[in-house]
Amino acid sequence: MSSTPMTKRGTAVAAALLSASLLLTACGGDGDQASAGTGGGKSAKTRSVKAENGTVEIPAAPQRIVTIGNTNLPFIDLGGKPVGVTEVSDSDLAVLPKEQKAAYEAAEVIGSSGGEVDLEKLAGLKPDVILVQLSSDDWGKVGKRLESIAPTVLWGLDTEWKRFAGEIATAGNVAGELNQRKAEFESRVAKIKKTYGKIIDGTEFVDVSRGDWSDPGTFYIADIGCSEIARDDxxxxxxxxxxxxxxxxxxxxxxxxxxxxxxxxxxxxxxxAEGRPTEPFVPVTSTNTWKTLPTVESGRALGVFCPGNNSYGPVLRYLDSLDSALATLAGKR
Structure with missing residues (x-):
């Protein structure tokens, strides 16, 4: 989630926005609604999962999994160890927990993005399953060729993040971590609502941001991404x-x-992660207009860390930061 007029940025901005935000905006179900089952009449060594590209027959316990597009980090977040991945940004890698970063770096990089995959390198990895989330345009470029290499499970960019995490856990054979993460999320949400309910009620918030794609001298109001979790959950x-x-x-x-x-x-x-304004947002905090806002002067401008919003791990870190930020308002009522 992030912003800027789509007519001016096209594919580059769409990737930055959609990878982190549109995952939240669809009306999917919770992660425990993952659509897996046993393939009727099929060997017990396989099972079927429903995906954007139809019903896909996959190994019951896949071992060699390749992640493409936005599936990279959610799979790793749930304990997965992919044998192949597409590139993720340096900024995303920088905020990963140490063990997750190691899991990513241990995998073979097979392309810069979902639509730019080295198919020969991918085939050489001999994957059991390929997990994919990318745009319909990129799927049109490589989808059939991916399916010719190994069973391929596709998610659209509008898949709701809890459902996305649940279905990745099922298809990627990492469901053991999911229930614990989901329970942590629900507990954290309940605690924040109980602790700060009186503060939240009757308080009008606004979430503002700025991306490295933003034009000079501009910002945006964030209503997708982590701010959507704050609003809806x-x-x-x-x-x-x-x-x-x-x-x-x-x-x-x-x-x-x-x-x-x-x-x-x-x-x-x-x-x-250290509580400093993100580099793209520094130009905002440097303006006199920002500095003289009554909200800023009174300490009601709260910095919140959002390392990501497409899996439980980064969302839990966001909720920790939001919890700490809301705590500062307790003495200002």
Missing amino acids: IGLDLPEAAEGKDPLAYESLPFEQLAELSKYDVITYPVD
């Missing part, structure tokens, strides 16, 4: 686009409009 009153409209995050706003944020009670903005 925690219950923060955050602005969102009208139904059927593009997310607010797709619209770049000039710095002059930062002054309009004064109508909100609390502002949240992106920080890194």
Whole structure:
């Protein structure tokens, strides 16, 4: 999730936005609704899973799994050890826990993106299963060829993140970690709602951000990604686009409009793991308009760390940061 007018950025921005945000916006079910079953009349050594590309017969316990596109990090987050992966950004790698980074780096890189896969290298890995999430355009380029190499399970970019994690756990034979992560998530959400319920009620929040793709002198209001978790799971009153409209995050706003944020009670903005404003957001915090906002001057501008929002591990880290940020408001009521 992130933003900027899609007409001006095309595929590059779409990848940055969709990989982290549209996973949240579809109306899928919870992760425990993973669509796996035994293949009727098939050997016990195989099972069938339902995917965007139809019902796929896969090994019952696949060992050599390749992840392509947005499946890389969610599979690893659930304890998976892929034999092949596509590239992820340096910024995504930088915030991974040590063991997850090691699992990624131990895999063979087979392409820069979902649509740019070295098929010969992929075939040489002799995968049991290929897990794929990419755009329909990229699937059109490589889908049939992937399916000719090994059973391929496809998810669309609009798959809701909890369902996505559950189905990856099932197809990738890493379901053992899922229930624990899901229980942790539900417990963390319940704790935050109970602890800060009085603060949340009646408080008008706004989540603002800026990406490295943003035009100079612009920012955006984030209504997808981690802010969507804050809104839909925690219950923060955050602005969102009208139904059927593009997310607010797709619209770049000039710095002059930062002054309009004064109508909100609390502002949240992106920080890194050390609590510093993210590099793309630093130009916002450097403006006099930002510095003189009443919300900023009163300590109601809260930095929140969002390492990702497409699997339970990074979401739990986000909730920890949000918890700490909300705690600072307790003495300001």
